[in-house]
Amino acid sequence: MSVASLNAALARLKKDSSYGAYGAVSSALDHFQGLEKPYSFLRVAFLRNFTLDPLIPVIKGEAALAEFFPEIYLGGFDQIPQDVFDPQSALYQFKPDLIFLLQWLDPLAPGLTGRFASLSPEQVDDEIARVLALVRQFVTMIRQYSDKPVVLNNFPLPSYPAMGIVDVQVQAVLTLNAGLRQLAKEVADIFLVDMMSVLARIGAERGIDERYWQVGRAPLGPAALLPVGREFGKFIRALNGRTRKCLVLDCDQVLWGGIVGEDGLKGIRIGTTFPGSCFQDFQREVLNLHDRGVLLALCSKNNEADVLEVFRSHSGMLLREEHFAARRINWEDKATNLEAIARELNIGLDSLVFVDDSPFECDLVRERLPQVAVVELSAESWRARSQLMAGGYFDALTFSGEDRQRTRMYRDDARRKVLSAATGTLEEYLAMLGMIAGIGRAGEAEISRIAQLTQKTNQFNLTTQRYTEDEIRRLAGDPAVDVFYLRLRDKVSDMGIVGVGIIKYQAQQARIDTFLLSCRVLGREVEKAFFSCMIDAVLERNCRLVRGQFLATAKNAPAADFYRLLGFVPAAENSRGVDWELSLTGAFPRPAMIGIEVIEPKE
Amino acid sequence: MKISEERLKQVLADVFGIDVRQIGSATSVDTVKEWDSLKHLNLVLALEQQFDITFTVEQTVEILNYPLIKAVLGEHGIEFC
Missing domain, CATH: 3.40.630.30 (Gcn5-related N-acetyltransferase (GNAT))
Structure with missing residues (x-):
């Protein structure tokens, strides 16, 4: 295997994001020969109390898409304490750049998931406190020996709560999840992957596969592998400065329905009723990204005057000229225009996300500018909003510089407090068990x-x-x-x-x-x-x-x-x-x- | 549902990271050195995802060679051409 076969597998993955295509990239990485790797190494450690091996190809694929050559350390099944407490452990010897500390609730707190109805309210509170203290102990121990980011997960809600329709079990898991969120806020460089929301998005009944849980303690089934793996991918990108900065939008059939050059200002569809409402909602999502600090640009094959007229005088338009940092509205090919936009904004091509509805244009850009992320919109315009957001290309860990600064100070302070309080050896932990x-x-x-x-x-x-x-x-x-x-x-x-x-x-x-x-x-x-x-x-x-x-x-x-x-x-x-x-x-x-x-x- | 056998072979090739031309009736847990228990789980998940089916637990442990995979997919109404 060579750079060429890795690139071929990556090119396939960009068009066909199936589990198989991720597997092909993963295999190409495994069999990569040659001393010169095409990307810099990223050493990712996974500590876990459940079987997450089927996720690994997806995570490796995501890392390679972000132009990292992943090296994976997969901690032993249910071996988190052994790795975390021992300064000589395989985890620390691996010298990870990023640590995922992933736990499934059933083995971590069997009381909360199994015989919940037998617990008194005090026992529930005690159990929540115990789990939070344990996770806190894990992350503070990791902080003693590694200053790299640690990503924790929260827990999906029970599908069939123990008390039925008067349930409090859901509330207990929500309290636990809120405690984890708080922990991530307090300790520096601890992040939370929102497993609860990801599984809610796909549906717990679809995502959590009882068969594999029973057979091999692998709770995530086929429907969950890609969404969960990609969620981890967002952290890999965000934590390593691979967040994209600029959204480049086509116009016809992307910002409005129809072709302005043919249908005219009155003929295009953008407004509060279908189908124009799909485009308005899409524009609202684009504005949301703008508010988050994402740069916007236009790249359209049109007469510039026709397009500008829409922005200036169509009452259905939410996006206005002033929202855009750059535009290339002409009859040049889109790859050339994207290069020009990147130059003008003084950012790399790897900072661009290009959105178009034309398979031809999308293929051209994928082919000529593989660094650009391409979102190929479906002809069904109601899908566009989720297609834009699914990639999480712009996901960053904080919103703004000031926000970042404030959080940093808060965190440094909290970190000192935590570190001075952190003691513990594997022996003490084992004795406590x-x-x-x-x-x-x-x-x-x-x-x-x-x-x-x-x-x-x-x-x-x-x-x-x-x-x-x-x-x-x-x-x-x-x-x-x-x-x-x-x-x-x-x-x-x-x-x-x-x-x-x-x-x-x-x-x-x-x-x-x-x-x-x-x-x-x-x-x-x-x-x-x-x-x-x-x-x-x-x-x-x-x-x-x-x-x-x-x-x-x-x-x-x-x-x-x-x-x-x-x-x-x-x-x-x-x-x-x-x-x-x-x-x-x-x-x-x-x-x-x-x-x-x-x-x-x-x- | 009728699918091309190449698609099935590609699933196995992707999971094990071997050339699709090496996949055939002799492909089995005994002849493919990459086929360990964890890759087996990946294979099961990949087949389910690719063909939008749900194996029984028995089927997941049964499909240890290429002819058995085809036979079990056949039980799910998938035929090859």
Whole structure:
């Protein structure tokens, strides 16, 4: 892949904004070869407690459209604290230019989304306060180690509120969202992506896909991927100074219906009734952009006098000559005229957004001036207003210089306050979680989940042995084998069975056949708690020697050092992996912040 | 609905980032090294978006090779020419 294939994929994306076209750009970026990248790098980190992988191609496409070469760090599923609290974490080593801290409400506050009706008003308030304090702690910790912008999301409203038509659950989520907005206001360079509004725009029933939530904790379905990904794109542009500055408008069929050169002043349609009302509403939106500080320009193939007459004497026109900073009304081609406008206003072509209804003109500009953003209006003029606004090309983080200055002072002040108050280590955070690890031997009720974990777990898996349910059942019934499982819960939620350990015994030796943990509980010292409980069982059998293998795969690097960290020594090495062994002298130390429960099998 | 098979091939090519000419009846989770579990989710979403259909959960885990994808799309009334 080369610059040419990347450009081809980008050209396609500009015309066909489908998920597939984003995927093609994303792949072109992945396979890009050659040391000289066409754009500057942008290192974007995503911390998340849900599966957002399908969004990544859209975000990479958006970055490339803004002429960035994206490098993505995708934090582990539900691993936000591990990345945020540890100064040596993969997040900080990645040195992000921009951090998205994305959370879905269900895992963050199961009380608010699940058993809401069982909560008292005080409990609801406490839960909202807890979530806000947690998010605040995350962002203040990030601020200790990175001064780059952090983008948070707010939460969509429940589609079917817990109390039905007298609901207060919606109000609770709105309160939470207002608290996040306040947080973004107080702490410097914290921004809020309005997930609630984006999902409201597409419709929560369409955007949130219960299937993928159930199957893979991926709440955003096909209908949501593009709108949500593009919303993130707006932040990528705005935070990096890629906000466009000037809106260049065609006239006929854009600012009014009809062709002024043919239909005349009286024949064109612009006014308060359909179809002229569509154009008036479009003009109102353009004026709104003007009020926001966007420069306006005209670029039309017409006799200048005809067009100016419309601006000067048509009573339906909201836009007037004085709103425009530049105009090119002539019979030159539009690419040449756009270049002239950019020169006159002393801005780059990459600051222009060009709006036209003619596919020919739009294609010409896309082809000759790829830096210009093109909005090709549909023939259905009632669509024009949303077509203009959908791109968010002019979205900036603040409205005006003065506003920016004032906000900056306010923020710097608030930031100092926050920083002096910020303390906390991962250990303290973990202790606060109140984790309880439950360890038990597999019974019939657990067999299916245990087999599933051996099938699915790739990262923290020492041997990647895959087992069927029947095989697990047979092992669990074998007196020379222990099949252990680990349940984990904390103050927030019960994560269910998240770990499996299988030990086979022979002649006073214990061999670890399987040891795995679901990736979402990594980095909480849970593996040590689990392991120490397994060692208790080994000691009960009067075994003094434990052996285990690490079999490397393409994905299990996170587990590679496990045996060494526990004090095992390498005993042999072969092509498949390393044999480790450990002579036991007594019980294994347990991490202090995790409570242990031994679960007795149910008969 | 009748669609050209090229359109289907293009969806797979875009998701996996491989040449459309490499897509055919032998394309499967075992022969395409880019086809991992996350790319699979992207593929499912891309197919749903492209053809405006909604798979059952069973279908989403079933479509592990090109002939199966065609068969499942057929169950949604999509034919190829």
